Amino acid sequence: MATPTLEDVARLAGVSRATVSRVVNGTRNVDPDLQETVRNAIEQTGYTPNHAARSLVTRRTGTVALVISGAGGGSDVFVDPFFGRVTAGVVDFLRTRGVHPVLMLADTDRTRVDVVEFLRQGSADGALLVTTHAAESLPERLLAAGVPTVLYARPGRPMPVSYVDLDHQAGGRLAAARLVELGCTSVGAISGPLDVLASQDRLTGFRDAMARNGFPYVPVAEGGFTAASGHAAMGRLLVEHPEVDGVFAANDLMAQGAVDVLLEHGLRVPQDVAVVGFDDSAPALACRPQLTTVRQPVEAMAAKMAEVLITSLEDPEQRPISVIFEPELVIRASA
């Protein structure tokens, strides 16, 4: 048996297609008795509205694209707990609005084109773009295609697009203040990739605050936001500055790697070297000692991002919005 259509329900209920549509969508007034009849007919036929047909006329799909633009490496972005947290936040908000996210990875030019195509086809109503690299071209492409878009993180070049972001510099300052407070005399930093705005900002904030506290120079080793890269970066730092007694790592994964190296070298954390991480994600708690870290409320930020998109979908005339979140220092054992 073919799936029942509006027509079938209408015939069974003895009304017009329009009336059934009104009952289903709750638009306009429909006589209560008639409504009852229609509902029965729906029940009896097991009718479900066809999404494609509806979508064709309303020009709405009820889905949004959640685009994750890990620069380098395919689907292994998911090993970073960051993306899981973003996903969680987005899903958490969208589900309250009956909207569903379709997950897309944009890591090559080909896939970036796919994303734009996808949106232009009207397969989704808008895009949530989580990108790290400042040079990412998707924001402008999406903008050019007229796709409602919200970014996680400010765009590399100024453009009229909504975004949510963290005050990364403030986060860097928080970390510096903690190390200074602990009386560290020789501090170093493990930064994220420097083509990522957030990395630059965290470092800038950290350096500025250190400078204001009498540390004009801070040695920096660049990492790649992975535990292994943090491990390597800490190793380099240690070779050049064996006297280091305070380290700021630009995310928890790298902090974890750094702690490992320190321990391997027989140094105690935090007694010999204090370590401050960034993000406050799962590794911060799993790490021994547990990490003192700068909290980024990823879930809340992601949820906000979804919220901004939904509102701008409802009112297309709305101007771009930006929401900046404040980081927070979470003191645990490592610093």
Add this chain to the structure above:
Amino acid sequence: MATPTLEDVARLAGVSRATVSRVVNGTRNVDPDLQETVRNAIEQTGYTPNHAARSLVTRRTGTVALVISGAGGGSDVFVDPFFGRVTAGVVDFLRTRGVHPVLMLADTDRTRVDVVEFLRQGSADGALLVTTHAAESLPERLLAAGVPTVLYARPGRPMPVSYVDLDHQAGGRLAAARLVELGCTSVGAISGPLDVLASQDRLTGFRDAMARNGFPYVPVAEGGFTAASGHAAMGRLLVEHPEVDGVFAANDLMAQGAVDVLLEHGLRVPQDVAVVGFDDSAPALACRPQLTTVRQPVEAMAAKMAEVLITSLEDPEQRPISVIFEPELVIRASA
């Protein structure tokens, strides 16, 4: 300007709508010169096929639902690296086929109904269901609704549905063999939630193998697949069996929690107590000492799940398929 339609392209190229459609979709032969003309017209108008319209007639959407049925708790399922790995595997395969996953959480009855509705509306072509609890009702609901479905993990009750799974019992046996090989004389197990088939199977396999090796009784503490629950379970085990020198934890997160407790009690791992985890996910590597663990090839399994769904979408007459993966022991430092 309104978005261009097939009609616009056809008019510009001086051909019929059908011809443009043929060029776009590559169906049937079209004269090369004409093709060229049409392609130019497409280029010129900036035409993109409308997804809803196409979907309405083809009855295909090019998306599948990736349903994650964490029993208890909303979107925090993503803190478990397991789901990130599943997502990665699924995305990795689907992208090669131009199919996109829409992420859905089924944690309440309401959301379960939503999932079924979603599929019945034809918003997606099929469902990938990742569920842990044996009592999950979605498989039968989906089956009843005639939705092509593939499960990650065998269904709680036998039913004609495709699935991929791991030989969890073999995994349990692998862990047992390792502890026996190390000469442990008093072993305990931290199981997963016992309403999860995989937990039961891992435990059964472990117990059977231990029994065959002269350990008729193995004390068990039930955990909940989180680090905290592993911590608590290990604590209980230690109270009742302070002499324990070998532990099998049913996933890495719990193993990590267990190791923490052991260390807190001044016990050395693996010298005093050997610990074997399960999954070989990120925490296994992050843990100090790094975990010896039973590897579950989650990404490959998830990719296979997607593949099975795609093939059954292509051939709806196909009978259910099941694919069982073999676990593997990964020896690191903890055992």
Add this chain to the structure above:
DNA sequence: ACCTCCTTGGAGAGCGCTCTCCAAAGACTC
């Protein structure tokens, strides 16, 4: 040269829904 077969383009009928318009009928005003 006639007939058949194959290739290729066009016409047009939907796919299932929403929504604008219109008409009918009841509720008002004065």
Add this chain to the structure above:
DNA sequence: GAGTCTTTGGAGAGCGCTCTCCAAGGAGGT
């Protein structure tokens, strides 16, 4: 009680696409 306004249901025109059918023309067989 006539005219006006306000409900509420039905008719029907699309939304943009695919795909079946048909016709035209060229190739091949006899």
